[in-house]
Amino acid sequence: MSMSTELPQKSSSLYEWLTTDTPTSRKQARLSSWYRSWLELRSNPMAMFGIAILLALVLIAWFAPLLAPQSPFTQDLAARLTPPGEGGYILGSDSLGRDILSRLIYGSRITLYIVSLVALMAPIVGLFVGTAAGYLGGWIDVTLMRITDIFLAFPKLILALAFVSALGAGIENAVLAIVLTSWPPYARIARAETLTIRNADFIHAIKLQGAGALRIITRHIWPLCISSLVIRVTLDMAGIILTAAGLGFLGLGAQPPSPEWGAMISAGRKFILDHWWVATMPGLAIFIVSLAFNLLGDGLRDVLDPKKNSK
Amino acid sequence: MAIENRSGNRRKRASIPPWLRGIGSTLFTVLITMVGLLFVTFIIGRVMPIDPVLAIVGESASRATYDAAYQELGLDKPLLVQFFIFLLDIAQGNFGESLLTARPVSQDLLRVFPATFELATVGTFFGVLLGVPLGVLAAVKRGSWIDHIARVVALIGYSMPVFWIGLIGLLVFYGKLGWIGGPGRLDIFYVDMVPNITGMILVDSLLMGDMGIFRNAISHIVLPAALLAYYSLAYISRMTRSFMLEQLDQEYIVTAQVKGLSANAVIWRHAFGNVKVPLVTVIALSYAALLEGSVLTETIFSWPGIGSYITTALLSADMNAVLGGTVVVGLVFVCLNIFSDLLYKFFDPRAK
Numbered sequence: 153m154s155m156s157t158e159l160p161q162k163s164s165s166l167y168e169w170l171t172t173d174t175p176t177s178r179k180q181a182r183l184s185s186w187y188r189s190w191l192e193l194r195s196n197p198m199a200m201f202g203i204a205i206l207l208a209l210v211l212i213a214w215f216a217p218l219l220a221p222q223s224p225f226t227q228d229l230a231a232r233l234t235p236p237g238e239g240g241y242i243l244g245s246d247s248l249g250r251d252i253l254s255r256l257i258y259g260s261r262i263t264l265y266i267v268s269l270v271a272l273m274a275p276i277v278g279l280f281v282g283t284a285a286g287y288l289g290g291w292i293d294v295t296l297m298r299i300t301d302i303f304l305a306f307p308k309l310i311l312a313l314a315f316v317s318a319l320g321a322g323i324e325n326a327v328l329a330i331v332l333t334s335w336p337p338y339a340r341i342a343r344a345e346t347l348t349i350r351n352a353d354f355i356h357a358i359k360l361q362g363a364g365a366l367r368i369i370t371r372h373i374w375p376l377c378i379s380s381l382v383i384r385v386t387l388d389m390a391g392i393i394l395t396a397a398g399l400g401f402l403g404l405g406a407q408p409p410s411p412e413w414g415a416m417i418s419a420g421r422k423f424i425l426d427h428w429w430v431a432t433m434p435g436l437a438i439f440i441v442s443l444a445f446n447l448l449g450d451g452l453r454d455v456l457d458p459k460k461n462s463k
Numbered sequence: 464m465a466i467e468n469r470s471g472n473r474r475k476r477a478s479i480p481p482w483l484r485g486i487g488s489t490l491f492t493v494l495i496t497m498v499g500l501l502f503v504t505f506i507i508g509r510v511m512p513i514d515p516v517l518a519i520v521g522e523s524a525s526r527a528t529y530d531a532a533y534q535e536l537g538l539d540k541p542l543l544v545q546f547f548i549f550l551l552d553i554a555q556g557n558f559g560e561s562l563l564t565a566r567p568v569s570q571d572l573l574r575v576f577p578a579t580f581e582l583a584t585v586g587t588f589f590g591v592l593l594g595v596p597l598g599v600l601a602a603v604k605r606g607s608w609i610d611h612i613a614r615v616v617a618l619i620g621y622s623m624p625v626f627w628i629g630l631i632g633l634l635v636f637y638g639k640l641g642w643i644g645g646p647g648r649l650d651i652f653y654v655d656m657v658p659n660i661t662g663m664i665l666v667d668s669l670l671m672g673d674m675g676i677f678r679n680a681i682s683h684i685v686l687p688a689a690l691l692a693y694y695s696l697a698y699i700s701r702m703t704r705s706f707m708l709e710q711l712d713q714e715y716i717v718t719a720q721v722k723g724l725s726a727n728a729v730i731w732r733h734a735f736g737n738v739k740v741p742l743v744t745v746i747a748l749s750y751a752a753l754l755e756g757s758v759l760t761e762t763i764f765s766w767p768g769i770g771s772y773i774t775t776a777l778l779s780a781d782m783n784a785v786l787g788g789t790v791v792v793g794l795v796f797v798c799l800n801i802f803s804d805l806l807y808k809f810f811d812p813r814a815k
Contacts, residue, residue: 301492302499305797307755310773311503314789317777318507394624398759401626402774417627421763424630425638435627443622450618 192455199451205444213260220254224411233427244429246419252433255411259434262412263441266327266396266405267389273331275381278338283369283377285339286346297343304336309395316404323412326405330395334388338381345377383456387449390442397438413438485808493801498550500793505549508786509542558787563779568787571772576791577662578648579761579768583753585665585684586691591746594696598703602711603730613700620697625690625756629763632686644683646765653679687764694756695749702745703738710734740810747803751796 171188175181193199212219221240228249236244243252285296303311315329349355350373358368399405400414408415413434420431517524520532533539537548552558558568601613637645644650648664649657653676660667665684668676710716711734719729757770765771769788776784 298495299499302496302503305496305793305800306500306503307751307792307796309755309758310789310792313758313773313777314504314507314785317780317785318510390622394622397624398626401624401759402762403778414624414626417624417630421630424634428634431627431630435624435631438624438627439622442624443618446618446622 189455193451196451196454198447199454202444202447202449202451205440206448209260209264209441209444212257213264216257216261220251220257222251222254224250224255224258225409226250233423233430235427236429236433243433244427246416246430247423247427252416252429255416256413256434256437259411259413259416259437260441262323262406262410263393263396263438266323266330267392269327270330270334270392270396271385271389273327274334275338275385277331277335278340279342279374279377279381281335282339282342282344283346283373286343287350287365287369287373293343296339300336300339303333304340306333308333309398312395312399313402313404316399321404321407323406323410326396326399329399330392334392337388338384341380341384342377345380346373349373349376379456383449383452386445386452389445389449393438393442393445486805489801489805489808493797496797497794500797501550501553501790502546504786504789504793505546507789508782509545553790558790559783561776561784561787562781563776563784568783571784572769572787572791574662575767575769575772578664578766579754579757579770581663581665582684582687582760582766582768583691583750583757585688586753587695587746587750589688589692590695590699590749593692594699595703595742597696598700599707599730599735601700601704602707605708610704613704617697617701620694625694626759626763629687629690629760632690633763636686642682643686644679646763648680648683648766649676650679650683687760687766691753691756691760695753698749698752699742699745703742706738706741707734710737740807743806743810744803747799747806751799754792754795 169180170184172180172184175184221242228245230249231239231241231245232247232249234241234245234249236242238244241251241253243256246252246255281296281300285293285300311333312326312329315332316325319325319328346369355368355372358372363371396405397412397414397417400412401418403415403418406412406415408419416434417431417438420427420429420434424431516529516532516536516538520528524532537545540548556569558572560566561568561571564571597609597613597616601610604610633645636643647654656673657664657667657676658671660670664680665677668674668680716729716734719733724733754769757766757768758774759770760766761768761770762774769792773785773788773792775781776788
């Protein structure tokens, strides 16, 4: 089994290389454990369904100009509030005669933009705070965790509302507000991970070699915190989407004429009783995407949950 | 962490019973959290792009009037002094005056809070009533169809934007079917007929013994409350299920079964008995989440509660009202958290 560490050419031997019980390099061990997780995830139909939807979403956002039948901003007042399926409007048109399908397609870019920004920024803030608190300890730990608790105690949506109203409405400020309200759980996770790693022998060994706190945290603690943060982020994605859409709905997120889904629902609200499709379609889009994230998150948790193996 | 720091003092106060000391340290934490919460709110109020002086004196005021108002608001003082004044004001229940209603914000909040409280309470009540048994059943019959249904119910609850499904609900049940009352708490016809005793229409109409109004109020609350109940059911049933699974895996359950206890006794007396305490925490959290979620629900249903108060104030740049509302919701939130913490400590011997 210890023949070679170079990547084999044929797919069958690639399979063997990935599933071997005796990996010969760190890279092989890591890839192999990812591959096993993937195999397990692949057998979970719900999670695969979620992945399929999300892949489709990314493709739709990527190829929006090719897929959208019309520009999301072109108005046609003669064709305002056309029901779905009539006059070439597959999902109908809104109160300014804009094609709802095209707006949904372009809106997927905004959704992905918000979600990915928050999903990048919030865990990073949490990682900084949590590892610093956990590794440095003492009054730094007490202060940082007290601040974390304060933010955790705040009702998230209301805090985000207050932040956005202070900073001004807009997508960037909505992202910032969601980040400011969603980092505390990540900080807690990162701190808990740090506390378990901090007294490990390998950290002592590195310390004896003369490594400073900064090096230990960034090079040796951060990499070990990341996987638990990733799971948590996946589980939180749906919540991020719903919060962002909620801010948009209240008029505090993306501003018109931007085709943000939450704002589209809000625009359709006035016509809900006579022209149901204007508010219904964007809501369906939000529902499908956050359902996909929830399915994926559930599946990932099942696969990566360390407690599961002990049962 | 805070406990470590004060362990020095602790030895001196050895005569104080431990539970009292526990409450003392909890109160200390609460105090710090609340001051922090107020500080965050205060800072938000200071960085708002709205000039509070201009909002009072108007655009065309002279320089002298502006300066006088500036001084009167204490804006010339250092930031920390301003914060201290802000704290003192809030401790006295003084949130300033609302621009929109031209009344003290504290009075406004007292007026709108019961509406939110009523809605969230009815929602949580039904959420618990249905969610707990569903969670228990899903855990006991793990992998069965009921477990799958519970999972789907929860997934949908976690994924659906409340403001959207609220609109759809209004469209279907009010617009198309006409089964329920529309937005608001009562039909316009009844609005001024209910005396303000508790501020909760369901209670007030019962107190005055008018079944017509009571029925009308029910037809208005049923949809928003059902939605909130669904959201809390999704969360509570999920948590109940995982708590129960944890217990059902334990060996004492096997012992109880071997002893020949009936399945019902094992499930409800033994397993569920141990789930009750963490469940209370979950219910408190879900209650808090409903209060917070009121911002969106109340906007949809024109429910005159604290959520729609904050949003209206926000959109008309009514700073004092926004901050007051934020502070109140934040404080209720903190109190619920602390309450569930204390309950945990009180009922669970392991936490002592």
